[in-house]
Amino acid sequence: MFLSQQDELDFSMGPENETAVTEFILEGFPELDPRLQVFSSLVLLLMYLTTVMGNATIIFLVCVDHHLQTPMYFFISNLAFLEIWLTSSTSIKLFVMLSSGQNALSLSSCFAQNYFYFALGCTEFILLVVMSFDHYVAICQPLQYAAIMKPQLCVHLVVAAWVLGFGLQSYRLLFLSELSFCGSKIPHFLCDNSPLFKLSCSDTSLLWKIDSVFLSCVVLGSLCLTLAFYICILLCVLHLPAASGRKKALTTCSSHLVTLSIAYGSCIALYTCPAEAVSLSTSRIVALLNTVLYPLLNPFIYSLRNKSVILALSKSIARARTKLFP
Helix, strand or coil: CCCCHHHHHCCCCCHHHCCCCCEEEECCCCCCCHHHHHHHHHHHHHHHHHHHHHHHHHHHHHHHCHHHCCHHHHHHHHHHHHHHHHHHHHHHHHHHHHHHCCCEEEHHHHHHHHHHHHHHHHHHHHHHHHHHHHHHHHHHCHHHHHHHCCHHHHHHHHHHHHHHHHHHCHHHHHHHHCCCECCCEECCCCCCHHHHHHCECCCCHHHHHHHHHHHHHHHHHHHHHHHHHHHHHHHHHHCCCCHHHHHHHHHHHHHHHHHHHHHHHHHHHHHHCCHHHCCHHHHHHHHHHHHHHHHHHHHHHHCCCCHHHHHHHHHHHHHHHHHHCC
16 A cells, blocks of 8 residues: 555656555654653644634624624625635644544545645635725724625625635646646655655646746735735724824734735745755754644634624623523
8 A cells, every 4th residue: 555665766657667655645844752742743733713703703692692793894795715725625624633642644634634734735825815895994094894795796706716716726636636746754844845746756847937926926915915005004093183082093904914924925936936945854844834833823813803703792792691591
């Protein structure tokens, strides 16, 4: 089922010497001490549960509280739903690897993880552009906000983001299914592009080029649009008459830009730079920021510090107490 030792050492063999690979071995973080790996798995589990609970809380509150059923929270709830799936696609397997050492992953599971990781990431960048547009209209065109951000438009924008994100990445499954592999060990904690392509015996030059151009366009294109909206927001904020209004808007925008810098910075470092320029250890650390830390921060940055959300959460807790202890 696994490759011979010679096959694993030589990734440049011709097709005549290929051995069928049915499983991949994710190496994860082999440099960590076993006890440190167990401790890391507990920290990861705590962060994962916090991420899921935080994002699920936002979705629940938006659904049950009519005060939060606005375009802004509609987009945030979609982002929260996406973050749950994004962190689940990598964190669950990483927890199993660190806690029990079960590093094997079938080809189909590896391809599925790769597809969902990039499809969800692409969808997220489109949603971030949509959210920045919503912020721009709310701050710079407040009198026209209700007329512009109608429910139908909001639904269409969100559906377009999900369809584009998953549809544009469909080529990935087609190309991956055609590859043959001469090695089974992936020096990463997820089925990322670079380590996966390097194991292939097939010619991956076309796939490298398509991925490089496509991911660069998605990341850099969405970054330019998002920054353009935030620059417009900043210019509008500076012209606000009230100092308190400027301070509140600047504080909100600065916190948003912190999370955006993590998301865009990590992806630019990983997928728009040449693969040779990014070391393996750097790639794994940056991927951790993108798949673990960023989804954890999102609910706190976008919602759980907001007075409206805190009030809605307090009302929900009060209603629950009333039902449990009438």
